[in-house]
Amino acid sequence: MTYAQPDATGHFGRFGGRFMPEALVAPLDELAAAWTEAKADPAFSAELDRMLREYANIPSPLYEAHRFSKIAGARILLKREDLNHTGAHKIRNVIGQALLAKRIGKPRAIAETGAGQHGVAAATACAYLDLECTVYMGEVDTQRQALNVARMKMLGAEVISVTSGSRTLKDAINEALRDWVASVDTTSYLFGTAAGPHPFPSMVRDLTRGIGDEARAQCLELTGALPDAAVACVGGGSNAIGLFTAFIDDADVKLLGVEAGGDGVETGRHAATITGGEVGVLHGARSFLLQDEDGQTIESHSISAGLDYPGVGPEHSYLADIGRASYVPATDAAAMSAFDLLCKSEGIIPAIESAHALAGALELAKELGPDSTILVNLSGRGDKDVHTAAEYFGLLDGPVVLDEGVEE
Amino acid sequence: MSAVDELFVRTRDENRAALVGYLPAGFPTKAQSIAGIEAMVDGGVDLVEVGLPYSDPVMDGPVIQAAAEQALAAGFRVSDVFDVVAASAATGAPTVIMTYWNxxxxxxxxxFAADLAAAGGSGLITPDLTPDEAGPWIDASEKYGLDRTFLVAPSSTDERLAMTAEASSGFIYATAVMGVTGAREQTSSLAPELVSRLRQVTDKPVGVGLGVSNGAQAREVAEFADAVIVGSALVRCLLDAPDESAGLDAIRTLARDLRAGVERK
Known part of the structure; x- marks a missing residue:
């Protein structure tokens, strides 16, 4: 049977839906209708494709990582989303949402960001498409990621430091929603991942699914067959759903989501929402989440800021529930070991997020053996993580000042 | 007929609006939150909304966020809310819980419904649960005789107003502005139109909240609404007070001022 999710009201089985203030329900309905129309409009699709091609360097190449493959003991193909403009898959989503914002005539855009990657992508798309941009970022993250704050400001965005709650990504989302409920007449919310209330999970999936569609064709061309497995890291889950969607009906292709295991799921300090969380409602959708006995959200922990989120997109919860995809954790240590391996064997510095997918692929290779082909989404590049990684590996003698221009 | 229904029969007979007051459970402590509720009922609040502190209150402005954070930091547990509800209901004021869904x-x-009913509570106000997703709550509220207050907003379509009014019982919560909770200098120009649109589709009582902080504003809103809902301004009395008794005095004084407003005097 062909996979067709979600239903008309945004439910993926028992997950998803829309748990939102009534004030946002009609605007979300309008957004869903606008997206359905835009998607069906060949002029819109052509314009979006043109922008992705001319501006964002998409489609990204599929790269056979020969030396890494040798070490892994399986044929490893990397989908090079790290080569996209702004350095990650996120530009696909945000250009699409920004173009939709233009189409429906809202001059202002808001976004939330954790590490700053979605914020930078949003600021970039807003500069490109002439939208006013405000990015909400937890105060803790603005301190951890000062360079990305500067980058967003350079691109003309206003960055608001959020001082409520735990002062991290989840609170940035809360604050963006508070802005949106008061500004929705003139403002689009460029949501950063395949989570949140309907229609965001399916809209973001539609916008990122090019990753898998391209990789599927590229893999067939390169190897003459589909891969045995497709592997991606999962925080909110936009790059993973973007990779998985093309393969869902290919029953022989194993889908593996790698969550951030932090210090180890057993320690409680992790961001492995599906592995270690329970079903609940957060940020507008029912999904797995990290929560205490009372349903209060628990703070997540990961060396990767982009995976450091206590929720996960509802479609991943559904794919886990029906057994179509499996989700495993990779600890900080396993991810950093894979990070090091890719740097040294291929001359590619991956985002720490993507290093989690590499760690998952290394484990999977042991299981599938040398004749297997494993497709890994290299969702982003690691320039933004140089400081974190250098600290982790003890490469810093003193405080390092990163020059502008080093990054991109 | 529920305690909330009886209240609105009475306030309609008295030709006035009802005064609904909000305070979070467990803020700053469980005992003090009960004392705050007793003070606001003493000052003239007709119906009590007990807030359930939650880690991610997306509909709340800074005042209620701060109170919720303090309550959680002080060790508030969800089961504590029923003690607060029981104490509130013991004042004679119908008592509902305002809670995020998770x-x-x-x-x-x-x-939850069983424990709320056992504590003498009358129902729930659910800021992030609309009737679209409320199946289990509608069933449980029917079973335990609890009222369901859903929210409507200036952005609600006519169809959604009708659907939400139909699913609500007790009263309907009309958010006066597009925004989050918090005192505002001026009452909303959107509220009268929203209430009048709602009157086209229902004769259930309508409470108006968001932004009302004093008697003069309460009087304006009482001209067109069945209930005036005040939250942040009451919470602020406790947040700003130098000590507990000053906070309780401030709540009592504000409640009296608001009550005079809703009596349209």
């Missing part, structure tokens, strides 16, 4: 779902919808 804590209820986590506690168990039916179990």
């Amino acid at each position: 804590p209820v779902e986590r506690y168990g919808v039916e179990r």
Whole structure:
């Protein structure tokens, strides 16, 4: 049977839906209708494709990582989303949402960001498409990621430091929603991942699914067959759903989501929402989440800021529930070991997020053996993580000042 | 007829609006939150909304966020809310809980409803649960005779107003502005139109909230609404007070001022 999710009201089985203030329900309905129309409009699709091609360097190449493959003991193909403009898959989503914002005539855009990657992508798309941009970022993250704050400001965005709650990504989302409920007449919310209330999970999936569609064709061309497995890291889950969607009906292709295991799921300090969380409602959708006995959200922990989120997109919860995809954790240590391996064997510095997918692929290779082909989404590049990684590996003698221009 | 229904029969007979007051459970402590509720009922609040502190209150402005954070930091547990409800209901004022959905779902919808009814509570106000997703709550509220107050907003379509009014019982909560909770200098120009649109589709009582902080504003809103809902301004009395008794005095004084407003005097 062909996979067709979600239903008309945004439910993926028992997950998803829309748990939102009534004030946002009609605007979300309008957004869903606008997206359905835009998607069906060949002029819109052509314009979006043109922008992705001319501006964002998409489609990204599929790269056979020969030396890494040798070490892994399986044929490893990397989908090079790290080569996209702004350095990650996120530009696909945000250009699409920004173009939709233009189409429906809202001059202002808001976004939330954790590490700053979605914020930078949003600021970039807003500069490109002439939208006013405000990015909400937890105060803790603005301190951890000062360079990305500067980058967003350079691109003309206003960055608001959020001082409520735990002062991290989840609170940035809360604050963006508070802005949106008061500004929705003139403002689009460029949501950063395949989570949140309907229609965001399916809209973001539609916008990122090019990753898998391209990789599927590229893999067939390169190897003459589909891969045995497709592997991606999962925080909110936009790059993973973007990779998985093309393969869902290919029953022989194993889908593996790698969550951030932090210090180890057993320690409680992790961001492995599906592995270690329970079903609940957060940020507008029912999904797995990290929560205490009372349903209060628990703070997540990961060396990767982009995976450091206590929720996960509802479609991943559904794919886990029906057994179509499996989700495993990779600890900080396993991810950093894979990070090091890719740097040294291929001359590619991956985002720490993507290093989690590499760690998952290394484990999977042991299981599938040398004749297997494993497709890994290299969702982003690691320039933004140089400081974190250098600290982790003890490469810093003193405080390092990163020059502008080093990054991109 | 529920306690909330009886209240609105009475206030309509008295040709006035009802005064609804909000305070979070467990802020700053469980005992002090009960004292605050007793003070606001003493000052003239007709119906009590007990807030359930939650880690991610997206509909709340800075004042209620701060109170919720303090309550959680002080060790508030969801089961504590029923003690606060019982104490509030003991004042004679019908008492409802205002809560985000996840804590209820986590506690168990039916179990929450049973414990709320056992504590003498009258129902729930659910800021992030609309009737679209409320199936289990509608069933549980029917079973335990609890009122369901859903929210409507200036952005609600006519169809959604009708659907939401139909699913609500007790009263309907009309958010006066597009925005989050918090005192505002001026009452909303959107509220009268929203209430009048709602009157086209229902004769259920309509409470108006968001932004009302004093008697003069309460009087304006009481001209067109069945209830005036005040939250942040009451919470602020406790947040700003130098000590507990000053906070309780401030609540009592504000409640009296608001009550005079809703009496349209």
